[in-house]
Amino acid sequence: MRKLLFITLLAIxxxxxxxxxxxxxxxxxxxxxxxxxxxxxxxxxxxxxxTGSGTDIWGxxxxxxxxxxxxxxxxxxxxxxxxxxxxxTHRKAVIMLRKSLEPDSPFIHLAIHADGTPAVQFRNxxxxxxxxxxxxxxGPGVWRLKLVRQNTTITVWIAKGNEPLRELGHxxxxxxxxxxxxxxxxxHSQAATNTVLFxxxxxxxxQTPAPTRR
Amino acid sequence: xxxxxxxxxxxxSAFSQSGMPxxxxxxxxVGSPALKGSAEFSEGQYRVTGAGANIWAKxxxxxxxxxxxxxxxxxxxxxxxxxxxxxxxxAGIMVRQSLxxxxxxxxxxxxxxxxxxxxxxxxxxxxxxxxxFPFDGPGTFTIKLVRxxxxxxxxxxxxxxxxxxxxxxxxxxxxxxxxxxxxxxHQxxASDTVIFxxxxxxxxAPLKxxxP
Numbered sequence: 001m002r003k004l005l006f007i008t009l010l011a012i013x014x015x016x017x018x019x020x021x022x023x024x025x026x027x028x029x030x031x032x033x034x035x036x037x038x039x040x041x042x043x044x045x046x047x048x049x050x051t052g053s054g055t056d057i058w059g060x061x062x063x064x065x066x067x068x069x070x071x072x073x074x075x076x077x078x079x080x081x082x083x084x085x086x087x088x089t090h091r092k093a094v095i096m097l098r099k100s101l102e103p104d105s106p107f108i109h110l111a112i113h114a115d116g117t118p119a120v121q122f123r124n125x126x127x128x129x130x131x132x133x134x135x136x137x138x139g140p141g142v143w144r145l146k147l148v149r150q151n152t153t154i155t156v157w158i159a160k161g162n163e164p165l166r167e168l169g170h171x172x173x174x175x176x177x178x179x180x181x182x183x184x185x186x187x188h189s190q191a192a193t194n195t196v197l198f199x200x201x202x203x204x205x206x207q208t209p210a211p212t213r214r
Numbered sequence: 215x216x217x218x219x220x221x222x223x224x225x226x227s228a229f230s231q232s233g234m235p236x237x238x239x240x241x242x243x244v245g246s247p248a249l250k251g252s253a254e255f256s257e258g259q260y261r262v263t264g265a266g267a268n269i270w271a272k273x274x275x276x277x278x279x280x281x282x283x284x285x286x287x288x289x290x291x292x293x294x295x296x297x298x299x300x301x302x303x304x305a306g307i308m309v310r311q312s313l314x315x316x317x318x319x320x321x322x323x324x325x326x327x328x329x330x331x332x333x334x335x336x337x338x339x340x341x342x343x344x345x346x347f348p349f350d351g352p353g354t355f356t357i358k359l360v361r362x363x364x365x366x367x368x369x370x371x372x373x374x375x376x377x378x379x380x381x382x383x384x385x386x387x388x389x390x391x392x393x394x395x396x397x398x399x400h401q402x403x404a405s406d407t408v409i410f411x412x413x414x415x416x417x418x419a420p421l422k423x424x425x426p
Contacts, residue, residue, distance in 0.1 A: 120345060133332060133345040136379045169347040 022046060023203040024182050025069040029054075030062055031103035034190045037065025048198040049084070050093075052185030057092065057111070057121070058130050061103040063190070066096070068182030074206040077181060078146035078157075081112055084195040088188040089115045093196040095147045097154075097173070098180045102126070108173045109184065110156040112143045114194075118158050120171060135168060149173070150206065236260060237415045238394050241279040245315035248402045251277025253395075260291075260410040262305070264397030269304060269323070269333065270342050273315040278308065280394030286362050286418040289393055290377075293324065294354040296407040300400040301327045305408040307359040308396040309366065311387055314338065320366040320385045321396060322359045326406075328352040332368045334385045347380060356412070361391075 020041065021027055027039035027050075035053035042049075054063025081093040096109035108122035116138040123130050138160055146157040146165055155170040181203065187194040238260075241253035247266035254261045266275025289307045306323030320334040328351045333344040350372075358369035358377055367382040393415065399406040 122343075124341065124343070129336065131334075131336065131343050131383065133381050133383050135381050167348045169345055171343070171345045 021067050021069075022048070023069065023201055024067045027065070027067045028101055030064055030066050030098075030101055030184075031055075033063040035193050037185070037193065039065065039067045041067075046199070046201060048183060048201060049195055050183055050185045050198060051193050051195040052187060053190060053193045054186045054188075055190055056090070056188050057094065057096075057107075057109065057184065057186050060123075060127050060129060062105075062107070062186070063103065064094075064184045064186035066098070066101070066180075066182055066184045068096075068098070068180040069203070070178045071181045071203075071205065072177035072179070073208040074148075074150045075181065076146065076148045076204045076206055077202065078144065079183060079198045079201040080142060080144050082142045082197045082199070083114050083140070084197050085193075087114060087192055087194040089113065090117075091188045091192075091194045092119075092184075092186055093143075093198070094184040095145050096180075096182055096184045097147075097149065097175055098182075099126075099175055101180070106175060108154055108171075108175065110145050110147045110158070110168075112145060112158070114140060116140050116143070116160065118143075118168065120154075120156055120168070122171070122173065124174070133171070144200070148206070237281065237413060238279045239281040241277065242313065243276070244278050244310075244313055245273055245275035247275040247277075247399075249399075249405050251397065251405065253277060253279045258411065260395060260413060261407060262395055262397045262410060263405050263407045264305075264399060265402070265405045266398045266400075267402055268302075268400050269308075269319075269321065269396065269398050270344075272335075272339055272341055274317075274319070274398070275315070276396050276398035278310070278313070278392070278394055278396050280308075280310070280392040281415070282390045283393045283415075283417060284389035284391070286360075287393065288358065288360045288416040289414070290356065290358040291395060291410045291413045292354060292356045293408055293410050295326055295352065296409060299326050299404060299406045301325065302329075303398060303400045303406045304331070305395070305397045305406075306357055308392075308394060309359065309361060309385075309387065310392045310394075311338070312392065318385065318387060320359075320383065322357050322366075322368045322370070323396070324355045324357065326352065326400075328355075328372075330355070330357075330368075330370055330380065332366075332381055332383055334366070334383055336385060343383075345381065345383075
């Protein structure tokens with residue numbers, strides 16, 4: 001039984017590394033927007049074009065397109081995000097951790113809104129309201145986003161253009177393991193889609209330190 | 215031009231004749247800390263002593279100096295901890311729905327080690343949410359909390375630097391709310407004292423006289 005489990009784990013791991021979506025394994029619309037989303041991975045450049053519709057990732061439930069893989073333990077995810085299409089001010093591109101694909105699932109993400117408002121947003125329990133920490137608006141551009149999970153601590157960094165990454169701060173999460181880790185795009189409207197180019201995407205498993213201190 | 219704002223700036227000496235001097239009306243421990251807290255107002259400064267396990271998780275223990283307010287407002291204060299204490303002792307400006315230990319609240323705090331935080335409990339009895347910002351050590355901090363509708367903005371400056379907008383969150387309160395200064399030692403068997411100076415409370419609508 002133990003041997004069988006081991007083989008299964010190996011298989012999942014191999015799939016994750018050579019998946020259809022590079023660092024990720026799947027691509028799905030979360031929530032039911034009128035317009036369908038899509039994800040296109042270019043294995044020669046490592047770039048993702050993610051097209052998402054949906055009212056928002058906000059309130060008690062979400063609508064967006066998600067490119068994801070399952071992960072446990074500690075990890076670091078970073079990506080550059082560039083909005084390729086015009087749209088609403090608060091369309092958003094995110095690095096997300098999510099419990100499930102249900103629209104009202106607990107989640108936490110680092111978001112960049114199209115107007116250059118960085119935000120850390122999270123839903124603590126299923127169907128609960130979304131919490132937000134919005135940072136001052138810095139204007140549109142190409143943004144680098146980085147999110148690290150270590151035990152229950154989530155630390156985030158951002159940089160606009162070619163500026164060096166700067167830490168925004170940290171919060172905590174009870175999402176646990178496994179979680180769905182990935183990139184999300186929401187157009188902030190059911191009547192529109194928006195496409196975001198994610199480049200320099202890195203997903204790194206970090207060593208798991210000692211058990212969480214409470 | 216609909217948005218003409220009626221600002222009413224209260225100086226810290228304007229109401230020195232009533233119960234709790236200065237811009238606030240009352241001082242009290244919230245959540246029954248093992249050691250009693252206290253608050254004094256003298257020469258334009260608040261000297262607030264608080265104990266308590268924490269302002270965190272599902273319930274709080276701390277000393278609160280407050281007044282009742284409705285609508286939008288801005289509270290500013292310069293603060294420093296006296297003496298030694300726990301790394302995560304905290305003090306700052308709080309908006310609170312009630313004096314219940316598990317009440318809805320939002321606050322802008324500085325921890326004893328200098329770490330700034332924006333904290334909030336969205337509903338009574340829920341876990342506290344927090345976001346902590348990068349920091350370089352303890353000192354004297356000027357902090358500002360602005361309530362605009364559901365939004366709670368945090369501004370901060372260390373050691374006399376220019377106040378800078380840090381971030382905002384969203385918390386739904388019913389009017390009126392309790393607005394004031396909070397001090398918590400982060401340990402049951404110790405108190406901490408914080409000096410708050412240059413305290414101002416500005417309301418968008420004219421303030422009603424303080425309740426006695």
